[in-house]
Amino acid sequence: MTETSGLTPAADDEVVALCRDLIRIDTTNPTSNERVAAERVAEWLTDAGLTPQIIESEPGRASTIARWAGEDSSRPALLIHGHLDVVPADAADWQVDPFAGEIRDDCVWGRGAVDMKDMDAMTLAVVRDWARQGRRPPRDVVLAFVADEEAGGVYGAMDLVANHADLFEGCTEAIGEVGGFSITVGDRRLYAIETAEKGIAWLTLVARGRAGHGSMLNDDNAVTALAEAVARVGNHVWPIELTPAVEEFLRALCDELGIAFDPADVEGVLAKLGPIARMVGATVRHTTNPTMLVAGYKHNVIPQQATAYVDCRFLPGGQERFYETLRELVGPDVAIELIYGNDAYETTFDGDLVDAMTSALLTEDPSARVVPYCLSGGTDAKSFARLGMRCFGFSPLQLPAELDFSGMFHGIDERVPVESLRFGTRVLSRLLALA
Numbered sequence: 253m254t255e256t257s258g259l260t261p262a263a264d265d266e267v268v269a270l271c272r273d274l275i276r277i278d279t280t281n282p283t284s285n286e287r288v289a290a291e292r293v294a295e296w297l298t299d300a301g302l303t304p305q306i307i308e309s310e311p312g313r314a315s316t317i318a319r320w321a322g323e324d325s326s327r328p329a330l331l332i333h334g335h336l337d338v339v340p341a342d343a344a345d346w347q348v349d350p351f352a353g354e355i356r357d358d359c360v361w362g363r364g365a366v367d368m369k370d371m372d373a374m375t376l377a378v379v380r381d382w383a384r385q386g387r388r389p390p391r392d393v394v395l396a397f398v399a400d401e402e403a404g405g406v407y408g409a410m411d412l413v414a415n416h417a418d419l420f421e422g423c424t425e426a427i428g429e430v431g432g433f434s435i436t437v438g439d440r441r442l443y444a445i446e447t448a449e450k451g452i453a454w455l456t457l458v459a460r461g462r463a464g465h466g467s468m469l470n471d472d473n474a475v476t477a478l479a480e481a482v483a484r485v486g487n488h489v490w491p492i493e494l495t496p497a498v499e500e501f502l503r504a505l506c507d508e509l510g511i512a513f514d515p516a517d518v519e520g521v522l523a524k525l526g527p528i529a530r531m532v533g534a535t536v537r538h539t540t541n542p543t544m545l546v547a548g549y550k551h552n553v554i555p556q557q558a559t560a561y562v563d564c565r566f567l568p569g570g571q572e573r574f575y576e577t578l579r580e581l582v583g584p585d586v587a588i589e590l591i592y593g594n595d596a597y598e599t600t601f602d603g604d605l606v607d608a609m610t611s612a613l614l615t616e617d618p619s620a621r622v623v624p625y626c627l628s629g630g631t632d633a634k635s636f637a638r639l640g641m642r643c644f645g646f647s648p649l650q651l652p653a654e655l656d657f658s659g660m661f662h663g664i665d666e667r668v669p670v671e672s673l674r675f676g677t678r679v680l681s682r683l684l685a686l687a
Contacts, residue, residue, distance in 0.1 A: 257616075257678035258685055263381040267677045268360060268670055270296070271373035272353030274336075275362035281337040285312030286399040286408075289336040293397045294318075296376050300383035302395075307416055313407035315398040317419050320379060322391040329392035330605075330687055331426035331641060333632055334372040335401030335408065338364040345664045359667040366660045368429040370668045371647035372397055374677045378684065389684045394423055401632050404452070404592050409632035413639055425605050426636050430627050430661075431645025432613065432679070434620070435528050436653035437508040441620040443613045445606070446645025448497040448626035449633060450535065451571055451596030453564040457481055458557065458587040466552035475547050478558035481586040482542045485562060488581055490537040492518050495568050497598060497626040498535050504623040531658040534628035538574050539565045540581075561591075565628060568596040594634045598626070599642045605687060609646055612682035616675060617650060629661075648679040 277289045287308070293316045294304040304318035315336070322329075341350035341363040348354045350363040359365075375395065382388070396419075400408035412419065431446035459481065461474035494502070494515065502521055506513040509524055518536055522529045540562055547558035566574040582588055601624035610622040633643035649672040651657050660666045 257681045258387070259378070259381050259678060259681050260385065262384075263377050263677055263681075264674050266380065267373050267377035267673045268355075270376050271360050271365070271370055271668070271673060272355070272362075274369040274372055275353040275360070275364050276351055278351050279337045280340050280363070281400060281402045283340065285314070286336040287312045287314040290314035290316045290397065290399070293336070293372070293376065296380065297395065300380045302379070305419070307412065309399065309407040309411035313399045315396065315408055315412060317412070317416075318395045319419075320389060320393040320395060322389045322393060324390060325392050327391035328424035329394055329422040331394045331396060331420060331423040331636060332375050333396040333398060333409070333426060333428045333636065334368050334375060334647075335398050335429070335632060336369075336372065337400055337402050337408075338367065338369070339402050339662045341666075347665055350666070355670065358671070359669050360673065361665065361667040363666055365666045365668040366657070367662065367666070368647060370649070370673055370676070371429055374647070374673060374680050377677050378681045381681070382684075390687065392422060393684065394420055398632060404594065405632050405635055409635035413635045417639060420636070420639055420641075423636075423639065423641055426633065426641045426643045427609075427646040428633050428643065429631050429645055429647050430629070431625075432609065432648035432676070433657060434617075434649065434651045435525070437505060440508055441617060441650065442504065442508065443617070443620055443622045443648070444501065444625040445601070445609055445622060446627045447601050447624040448495060448568050448598035449596060449630050450565040450567055450626065450628055452592065452594045452630045453566065453590060454592040455562045455564055456589045456591055457485070457560040457562060457582060458589060459585065460557050460587075461554070463556040464554045466554055470554050473554055474556060474558040475554070477585050478545075478547065478560055481582045482545070482560045482562075484581045484583075485540045485578070486542045488540060490539065492536045493567055493570060494518070494536060495598060495626055497601065497624045500601065501532070501623050501625040504621065508621070527656040528658050531628055532625065534565070535567075535626040538567055538570060539628075540578065566596060568598040568626070571596060594630055597634055597637050597643065599644070603642070605642070605644065608683050608686035609644070611686060612679045613648060615682055616679050646683075648676040649673075650675040
């Protein structure tokens with residue numbers, strides 16, 4: 253007998269077990285690889301009657317792709333993508349072993365619990381439960397469990413798009429991570445669907461000067477030139493610029509708070525958001541954060557070169573102006589070199605898929621409200637968008653108001669509530685039935 257979500261009761265336990273099993277596979281990027289996880293996912297999909305492929309871009313850097321045939325394969329297909337890799341975790345800092353998949357305080361703990369083995373598990377649980385019932389989605393669904401997202405997707409989504417685009421034939425829309433999660437405002441939950449992402453520019457600033465003895469006068473010191481440039485970049489307060497997704501989110505927030513939206517007081521609105529303000533606040537302006545400095549080899553030697561690493565994120569539509577200002581801040585004596593870059597992305601908050609996501613969420617949480625938002629970071633959606641897909645962040649979770657959700661990403665003691673996993677699985681099942 254099925255529940256109203258179309259799932260059997262077995263899915264409640266299976267999604268938790270799948271999440272724990274995935275966390276126990278160490279896929280730390282870059283010290284481990286994704287091959288074991290990709291093989292395990294392929295086994296689970298094969299059990300569900302699918303025929304997955306494992307694609308390796310480099311030895312061990314593996315992604316698993318499968319097409320789930322729908323009732324009407326003539327319709328445009330939907331891509332559901334999630335990454336298998338995780339960022340490092342130092343066990344000495346954690347309350348639990350970050351790769352044990354332990355359940356404590358009604359949460360599944362471990363590296364990847366929210367980023368993003370929870371979504372991988374929810375997707376697998378839905379596919380396997382539907383398969384046991386003999387159900388198929390209304391249209392084809394391509395399932396992609398990919399490598400290397402945490403390092404920009406070079407060995408994962410970027411490689412798949414460049415060299416295996418045929419696997420995504422017919423896909424016009426996609427859902428992936430960091431969206432569909434709840435934010436509690438007063439007594440109401442807002443579910444934020446990601447419709448935009450900031451662009452990424454990982455840069456080095458390189459200063460070159462005259463090497464010499466540390467005791468001598470030197471008016472061409474590379475370290476000094478670099479330090480001044482880094483200070484200008486790091487201390488610069490970028491102006492607030494509201495993109496459509498951010499403005500719509502903030503207007504909805506003000507509406508829920510019963511206050512008028514004032515574009516001149518965006519900081520005041522953010523102050524009412526709680527911990528999630530760190531994530532949302534980073535979407536109202538460009539950011540430039542110095543992260544590493546490299547110079548010299550001996551205390552009494554002035555080096556010929558000094559290098560700084562800067563993590564830059566620019567707003568959709570603002571890339572050209574961003575670089576113009578950055579060059580002014582850095583100045584003519586320090587070189588700017590791009591190590592890795594990826595475009596900003598934005599789509600509109602409308603269409604049948606948005607309606608289906610909204611309906612699926614509100615059926616499970618009728619008093620809630622669904623809003624768009626912009627992600628301050630980046631996901632594999634940037635790559636899949638190059639194939640012409642409309643991409644959304646939709647990994648649905650109903651979260652306790654007190655949980656610092658944004659702090660879970662790459663944080664210590666990462667965890668996801670068990671009930672959030674079960675909620676998200678029901679929502680995904682409803683979405684697939686409607687999509």
